[in-house]
Amino acid sequence: MIKVNDNFCRLSANYLFSEVARRIDEFRRQNPGTEIIRMDIGDVTSPVCSAAVRAMRQAADDQSRTDTFHGYGPEQGYEFLRAKIAEYDYKVRGVDIAVDDIFISDGAKSDIGNIGDILSCGCKIAVTDPVYPVYVDTNVMAGRAGRYDGKRWSNIEYLPCTAENGFIPPMPSGNPDVIYLCYPNNPTGTVLNREILAQWVDHARHHNALILFDSAYEAYIRHDDIPHSIYEIPGAKDVAIEFRSYSKTAGFTGLRCGYTVVPRQLHGVGDDGHAVSLNALWKRRQCTKFNGASYIVQRAAEALYTVEGRREINETIDCYMRNAAVLLDGVRAAGLDVYGGEDAPYIWIKTPDGISSWEFFDILLKECNVTGTPGSGFGPAGEGYFRLTAFGRYEDTIKAVERLKRFNVK
Ligand code: PLP
Numbered sequence: 001m002i003k004v005n006d007n008f009c010r011l012s013a014n015y016l017f018s019e020v021a022r023r024i025d026e027f028r029r030q031n032p033g034t035e036i037i038r039m040d041i042g043d044v045t046s047p048v049c050s051a052a053v054r055a056m057r058q059a060a061d062d063q064s065r066t067d068t069f070h071g072y073g074p075e076q077g078y079e080f081l082r083a084k085i086a087e088y089d090y091k092v093r094g095v096d097i098a099v100d101d102i103f104i105s106d107g108a109k110s111d112i113g114n115i116g117d118i119l120s121c122g123c124k125i126a127v128t129d130p131v132y133p134v135y136v137d138t139n140v141m142a143g144r145a146g147r148y149d150g151k152r153w154s155n156i157e158y159l160p161c162t163a164e165n166g167f168i169p170p171m172p173s174g175n176p177d178v179i180y181l182c183y184p185n186n187p188t189g190t191v192l193n194r195e196i197l198a199q200w201v202d203h204a205r206h207h208n209a210l211i212l213f214d215s216a217y218e219a220y221i222r223h224d225d226i227p228h229s230i231y232e233i234p235g236a237k238d239v240a241i242e243f244r245s246y247s248k249t250a251g252f253t254g255l256r257c258g259y260t261v262v263p264r265q266l267h268g269v270g271d272d273g274h275a276v277s278l279n280a281l282w283k284r285r286q287c288t289k290f291n292g293a294s295y296i297v298q299r300a301a302e303a304l305y306t307v308e309g310r311r312e313i314n315e316t317i318d319c320y321m322r323n324a325a326v327l328l329d330g331v332r333a334a335g336l337d338v339y340g341g342e343d344a345p346y347i348w349i350k351t352p353d354g355i356s357s358w359e360f361f362d363i364l365l366k367e368c369n370v371t372g373t374p375g376s377g378f379g380p381a382g383e384g385y386f387r388l389t390a391f392g393r394y395e396d397t398i399k400a401v402e403r404l405k406r407f408n409v410k
Helices: 008-009 017-032 050-063 078-095 108-120 133-141 194-207 277-287 295-303 305-331 357-368 394-406
Strands: 104-105 124-131 156-162 178-182 209-212 240-245 258-261 267-269 276-277 338-339 346-350 383-390
Touching: 017 178, 017 357, 050 295, 050 305, 078 104, 078 295, 078 394, 104 108, 108 133, 108 209, 108 240, 108 258, 108 277, 108 295, 124 133, 194 209, 267 277, 276 277, 305 338, 305 346, 305 394, 357 383, 357 394
Parallel strands: 124 156, 124 178, 178 209, 209 240
Antiparallel strands: 104 258, 240 258, 267 276, 338 346, 346 383
8 A cells, every 4th residue: 555644644633613613514414594793704704805706707708718818827826916915014014025025825724735845854843722723733844843742742832822921922942943923813812012022033043043933914013113014013024924815804715816926035044054945946846846826817916006906905905894893892891801802803802711611612502603713723822712704794793793792702
């Protein structure tokens, strides 16, 4: 029989979301007809804006005519989109990103998972805890994670983010080569201000570490002192790769488009000690394993940068953030400590004393018919916390909050 990549066998089963679904199904079987409000799902609910839909129709027409047909596109993405990104996502914020530093993808998850292809298998990893599970699992697949003790992987340094430290990750002690930062954060909904982020850039510069900065939720930032990009911090281009996505910015979870910035001044080192451009390696990797995001989807993404496109996506994000405000107020009024939700679409609740994340899940489901995601599923430091998302419909959010207030969850 064929030998498999045994690292895959070391992965724990995707317990979190399947267990959430199992408990909901079980509850439905026992309580037929009960209306459950789902606040566990991380997908958006609003449709794609009309500017993007119109651009896709036009692009589909392009594909139907010989003179405008587009076959294989550039692996790095079309320049028409990369130029808009450089202008509107970076230059307007005073950040100079070259078009050649930008790689269009079919979403942030692929790039975050694939970036490990260009890094040594021996790299030491650090993640904030709780964490978006993709960072950990992809390193397990690559054989970098070590042994699992039921909670943590031996070769991964976990940086706990809890109410006690204001959800600000402590600096790593183990000299990791790669540090994953995600801000605004999934699952805690918290952010890092400019000063703190500058400390991370400084740390990476002094310790020759690479920061993998996931800013999939940057469009939700409301406060001026919160950087939208790590490159707003001087010196970050020498130490950081940034991942972005149109999924939560513009409802592209089903269309699939995002991008990654790998600045040309970013270098690693080869086995013989010579400096290697990470931009060149990533380009080589993409040219070998990826044939580009579709022309139609890239035209849709381009349309998001028009005046109409920007207005439409901002309106949708404002609606989600209105949900977040309703959730924050409501959960506080119910007497619980709650975090995040001001610059992110996630609300992070501290469960009442002595109640675990999963116990809280069961209580909310049974007593309020509301679901969320147990924090312990995102890492050991997530135990005792619970995530609600603001991606639902406004009416459902109001209804969920009323149920929470009526029931004495504390
Ligand atoms: N990064 C974070 C932190 C996320 O929460 C998600 C999706 O939920 C992604 C990346 C994936 O985004 P995409 O849909 O672009 O693959």
